[in-house]
Amino acid sequence: MxxxxxxxxxxxxxxxxxxxxxxxxxxxxxxxxxxxxxxxxxxxxxxxxxxxxxxxxxxxxxxxxxxxxxxxxxxxxxxxxxxxxxxxxxxxxxxxxxxxxxxxxxxxxxxxxxxxxxxxxxxxxxxxxxxxxxxxxxxxxxxxxxxxxxxxxxxxxxxxxLGTATTLDKRARMREAAEYIRTHCTEPLTLLQIAEQASFSTYYFSRMFHEVMGRTPMEWLFECRLVVAKQLLMSTGWTIKQVAETSGFSQSSYFIARFREHTGLTPQEYRRLYNP
Known part of the structure; x- marks a missing residue:
């Protein structure tokens, strides 16, 4: 046929x-x-x-x-x-x-x-x-x-x-690691901490995570923190410093710069747009 x-x-x-x-x-x-x-x-x-x-x-x-x-x-x-x-x-x-x-x-x-x-x-x-x-x-x-x-x-x-050392089990563990990052993103996580949580070396973990998720662990951590920050900007009247710290960013200046780089808006502009 x-x-x-x-x-x-x-x-x-x-x-x-x-x-x-x-x-x-x-x-x-x-x-x-x-x-x-x-x-x-x-x-x-x-x-x-x-x-x-x-x-x-x-x-x-x-x-x-x-x-x-x-x-x-x-x-x-x-x-x-x-x-x-x-x-x-x-x-x-x-x-x-x-x-x-x-x-x-x-x-x-x-x-x-x-x-x-x-x-x-x-x-x-x-x-x-x-x-x-x-x-x-x-x-x-x-x-x-x-x-x-x-x-x-x-x-x-x-x-x-096929024909690689990658296994379905390791791919599943990378997705578990991504979920761990998402649920702990407001904490001061480091690459070493995340890799140890997944029981891999930092080099191998970073390479496998990128292969499975299409981004590095730290890029994924930033994206997760950004989601938390957006939600706080829309739902609270907190200061930008409070939003940054609660979302896991240690410096509000860094938070503001990365937020604008990613969204094209400052946090204040985003708040005015979605929480008038």
Whole structure:
């Protein structure tokens, strides 16, 4: 079975990502692709729903099975094929849009990103929803863009890179660390304290946290404190110094400068806007 849709260009040009072509192949033992560098200008995502196949990277062939997938950024050299004895059922989509690299935090930009996703039923629901929306009878560009974003975001948050030392357990621990930072952000936390809480060295913790969360631990700490400060500015009449100290900032001058850098407003201007 081969389902293959070519979609018209969207009327709105600034979606994070939008399907250019989309399809599903199954019981197709001849399926294979080999593209030279620059041949495909769109990103290329494949998700294996059943069976198995192979992806070649730097001369080495990797086996993929149900619940796994691969992503090529725009313009990359590509080579992959199904297993002729156990052909994969594979969902695929070519993606246009300048925001995809940022959403995926750079995955697949210089070489293929291969990954595993633990919830196969959810994967089938998301891909099935995209295929249904891509049908000429159901096509809605806003819903297509939203559903594609949901799928990509789900992969960023929950997929596990293959062929690396990263494990699902470590990714879960990074998310636990992020929650610890959020609930203790008003305290005078240091990177060393947070890393020790997660039982990692500061270097490894910082690298893993950035890979999972898309930001450094201290950037996340600042964002959490900023949320607290905004809430206090909107709900209290406290002085800016009181707001800064209660939010976890030791110096009000630093708080004011970072607040303006992040929001484009001073704390006083923000308060007047949202708590007149």
């Amino acid at each position: 081969r389902i293959h849709y070519v979609l018209p260009e969207p009327m709105y040009k600034h979606y994070t990502g939008y399907p250019d072509m989309i399809g599903l192949y199954s019981e197709f033992p001849e399926h294979q692709e080999q593209r030279s560098k620059g041949q495909l200008q769109q990103a290329n995502l494949h998700l294996v729903l059943n069976g198995k196949g192979y992806v070649k990277d730097n001369g080495k062939e990797y086996s993929l099975e149900a619940g796994q997938g691969f992503y090529y950024g725009p313009g990359l050299e590509q080579e992959y094929r199904t297993d002729p004895k156990e052909p994969w059922e594979v969902f695929w989509v070519h993606i246009a849009g300048e925001g995809v690299d940022r959403l995926l935090n750079g995955r697949g930009t210089s070489s293929v990103w291969m990954f595993a996703y633990g919830d196969l039923l959810k994967l089938k629901r998301l891909t099935g929803g995209l295929l249904e929306l891509a049908s000429p009878y159901e096509r809605n560009e806003v819903q297509l863009a939203v559903k594609l974003y949901e799928l990509l975001a789900e992969l960023v948050l929950s997929a596990e890179s």
